[in-house]
Amino acid sequence: MGVTGGIAAYKAAALLRLLQKVGANVRVILTEGAEAFISPLTFEALSQEKVFTQADFLKPQGGFIPHTELARFAEAVVVAPATASFLASLTSGDAQSILVATIMATKAPVLLCPAMNVNMWEHPAVKENIAKLRSWSYEVLAPCGGELACGDVGPGRLPEPELIADFLARLLAPADYQGKKVLITAGPTREPIDAVRFISNRSSGKMGLALAKAFWLRGAEVMLVHGPLSVKIPSYLSQRPVETAQEMYQVVNELFPGVDILVMAAAVADYTPVKTFSGKLKKKEKELVFTLKKTPDILAEVSAKKRPGQVVVGFAAEEGEKLPEEARRKLKAKHLDLIVANDITRCETGFETETNEVFLFFANGKELKLPLAPKEKIAWQILDALKEQLGEILSAKA
Numbered sequence: 001m002g003v004t005g006g007i008a009a010y011k012a013a014a015l016l017r018l019l020q021k022v023g024a025n026v027r028v029i030l031t032e033g034a035e036a037f038i039s040p041l042t043f044e045a046l047s048q049e050k051v052f053t054q055a056d057f058l059k060p061q062g063g064f065i066p067h068t069e070l071a072r073f074a075e076a077v078v079v080a081p082a083t084a085s086f087l088a089s090l091t092s093g094d095a096q097s098i099l100v101a102t103i104m105a106t107k108a109p110v111l112l113c114p115a116m117n118v119n120m121w122e123h124p125a126v127k128e129n130i131a132k133l134r135s136w137s138y139e140v141l142a143p144c145g146g147e148l149a150c151g152d153v154g155p156g157r158l159p160e161p162e163l164i165a166d167f168l169a170r171l172l173a174p175a176d177y178q179g180k181k182v183l184i185t186a187g188p189t190r191e192p193i194d195a196v197r198f199i200s201n202r203s204s205g206k207m208g209l210a211l212a213k214a215f216w217l218r219g220a221e222v223m224l225v226h227g228p229l230s231v232k233i234p235s236y237l238s239q240r241p242v243e244t245a246q247e248m249y250q251v252v253n254e255l256f257p258g259v260d261i262l263v264m265a266a267a268v269a270d271y272t273p274v275k276t277f278s279g280k281l282k283k284k285e286k287e288l289v290f291t292l293k294k295t296p297d298i299l300a301e302v303s304a305k306k307r308p309g310q311v312v313v314g315f316a317a318e319e320g321e322k323l324p325e326e327a328r329r330k331l332k333a334k335h336l337d338l339i340v341a342n343d344i345t346r347c348e349t350g351f352e353t354e355t356n357e358v359f360l361f362f363a364n365g366k367e368l369k370l371p372l373a374p375k376e377k378i379a380w381q382i383l384d385a386l387k388e389q390l391g392e393i394l395s396a397k398a
């Protein structure tokens with residue numbers, strides 16, 4: 001991890017913590033500019049490792065040549081924040097600083113996270129450098145918009161550590177879904193009763209979101225169609241928020257022809273009120289009766305229109321012993337390539353949980369159990385299985 005001399009240098013400490021939390025072994029390089037903002041001791045204390053500075057570059061100790069040793073050590077490099085002058089030195093191949101020299105000496109993928117004043121970011125010199133660096137396969141995560149430390153407003157802020165960590169993870173992940181377009185639905189739908197009330201369910205959207213993230217990490221282009229979610233959606237996922245089953249039906253129908261894979265992880269309401277009352281329904285009668293009508297079965301309808309090369313995945317929330325039978329029935333009835341079933345009678349799986357245990361039923365007859373694990377891991381394993389069982393369909397040209 002390289003830190004250069006911008007005000008966002010303090011955020012690099014939080015990034016280091018996060019990378020360590022997910023199991024990374026991090027070595028830090030501070031440029032001279034960074035040292036003016038934050039002390040090497042901060043990073044040394046957090047990483048429990050020696051932090052390398054310009055002094056180590058100029059006077060290597062004990063035969064350890066920092067830029068070549070660190071270049072060999074790293075499986076990935078992140079520079080956060082990356083200043084305009086650092087980007088200029090890297091673009092011009094000026095290896096006088098320890099960080100530029102290390103990056104020039106490494107074969108590892110490099111993520112650059114520029115942060116600077118908005119006018120600097122929009123300056124043609126920076127723009128040209130960024131374009132050049134991108135053309136050399138450096139990954140550049142553009143700064144976020146908002147209020148800057150200098151008081152100006154616009155793009156220039158260093159993105160949050162979570163976002164940087166996700167981009168870094170993508171550099172390390174297999175790109176086996178590169179070039180694939182994936183449509184994922186997630187979360188509940190809301191069916192309005194009146195202006196303020198609705199029928200919904202306990203879906204959190206976490207499983208759908210974990211799948212969307214896994215596909216993105218593995219190189220796919222992801223579109224997330226989602227009902228109201230309590231979890232934050234990362235900015236790298238394109239999204240279409242919807243409320244009702246009918247709205248989700250329209251959006252999925254519109255987007256389905258253009259995608260390679262559809263994963264319907266949303267808990268779509270099966271019934272919706274026939275009539276939505278205008279305003280707020282008054283409390284009068286002792287009993288109140290609603291008539292509900294069936295919503296369109298989005299999955300069954302789009303799957304019937306599947307063209308060669310398209311893969312459709314459904315989810316099923318089932319209870320106990322009936323799970324396999326019901327899942328196999330739905331797999332057939334809805335013409336799916338895969339159905340992912342989970343048992344909602346268990347408290348650690350299914351709705352509103354962080355973990356899941358699922359059963360995969362493929363159209364080719366293959367059946368698989370993925371034991372209890374965090375939803376992120378389950379998502380990753382679903383992608384592995386999908387590639388293994390349906391790789392042929394996915395690589396076939398439509």
Ligand code: C5P
Pocket residue numbers: 245264265266267268269270295296297298299300313314315316317330
């Ligand atoms: O038949 P059941 O509702 O159990 O099937 C669940 C699967 O069907 C899920 O993948 C869900 O997203 C999808 N579904 C749908 N439209 C509905 C109801 C469910 O696409 N109206």
